Amino acid sequence: MAQFVNKTPICNLCQQNTNLQSFNTNKLTNSCLMDLSHLLENYTLILETIAISVVIYCLSFLYKTTTTPPEASGAWPIIGHFNVFNGPDLPHVTLASMADRYGPIFNIRLGVRKVLVVSNQEIVKDIFSTHDVSVSDRPNYIAANILGRKGASFSFTPYGPYWRGIRKIISQELLSNSRLDKLKHVQVFELEKSIKNMHELWKEKKDEQGKVLVEMKNWFGELNMNTMLKVVAGKRYTGGDGEDEEEMMRCREVIKEWFKYFGQFLVADALPFLDCFDLGGYKKTIKQVALQLDSMVGKWLEEHHRKRSSGDASEVKDFMDVMIQVVEDDDVAGYNADTIIKATCETLIAGGADTISGMLTWTLSLLLNNRYALRKAQEELDTQVGKERRVNQSDIKILVYLQAIVKETLRLYPATFINAPRAFTKDCTIAGYHVRKGTWLLINTWKLHRDPKIWSDPCEFRPERFLSRNHIGLDVLGSNFELIPFGVGRRHCPGIGLAGQTLHMVLATLLQNFDISTPNCAPVDMSPSAGLTNGKATPLQVLVSPRVHALINL
Known part of the structure; x- marks a missing residue:
């Protein structure tokens, strides 16, 4: 019994030990299983993370290749496609070749900047x-910032309240039809004076064939500079005496430089961290041009202020008078009144004189290379206007072939081959492609105007196309997207009315008064020059003689 009783505790103890060992074994086993489970979970998480990352990468790559415009190859390290604007060919030609390869919408890279290039009507x-x-x-690039007076110039100020305010002043106060009508006597006077000067030159220097050699780029340039200076600031480019004549000559040269550098991209525009080095000294030169123009226009503004303060301002004679009356607030968007007036007048003088002169030069060049069109234009003048009186502005509406000549010239040689750059202010979807905020936009007008899907024989000069059923209703106001020589959208050129009026009147008056040809009937060189505006690279020397019925006694 005792033994039995004594055995029980021993057996119980053994059983407890056995149970304990079993418990410890189970505990260990469970612990190992839990660790293994956690390890497997971690591995699974890692694998899932890797898998998700790979999928996201692949999807992002697929998204990028299918929804962003293709990027042109040939980019240089760091600076990208900067060679497009500094290569052997002019930018519009290089970009047109890229469009043939990559399509009508593609990207190029200028250092850190993306640039979207478009050359298609639908896009x-x-x-x-x-x-x-x-x-x-x-976009805020160096030349525009300096020559545009840090945004005071309406052409290159950011889009916003300031731009809308200045644009309203220009559209309603300066370049409105009523204002142009009040100042049209200036254009009439300057045109008649230029025609008379050419007659006098012919009398003095005509050769045995009764012709005189005239450089028409200069002739158009002086005519339009005189007109714009008179309309804007009450000055004349030629015809002054002494100091005034020298000042006007300097003005023309400075404005040439202004346009030359306004359209120039510098290395520091692509790589902003290089700005402080001023590679090539371009920034210094641009600042000097800006100072010279500021000095001249500032002098004219002071003269207007003195006249106004002395009481001699009862009559509004030019745009500068209008601006002084309208811009009275001395702190508009951080600019004082004088800065706004000078910036606006500089842009109007330079823009009006340079672009219109260039377009007239191209028009006459095309007519000299297509003599049938020149003869037809003169025949229309003789029939519709007659030979006994001078052509006037009211005649233009019946000179339909002359209008077609101007349109065809603006198609082939618009004021700018590449529209002034724009910048996207938010992400957009363009033609199914995703375009990021901050991307620059360039419209290759030269390429767009030569689209064979729209224009038959697109590189040929054929004014008759604008008299045909397909294109007779097209205008150049920016509402027809296949013909945009003055730009498009909110920021299209506000001087379309002035340009159209001048182009038609100068051309009609010139062709009514003179027969024009080239020495030895040689073709005119049509090579364009580099710059913001599209100008002819070489002089335009022509032989001029009065027509038999020309109205010499102007």
């Missing part, structure tokens, strides 16, 4: 019908 329509506000900003 341009998509942009400016749907996203006009989003592409109404201007």
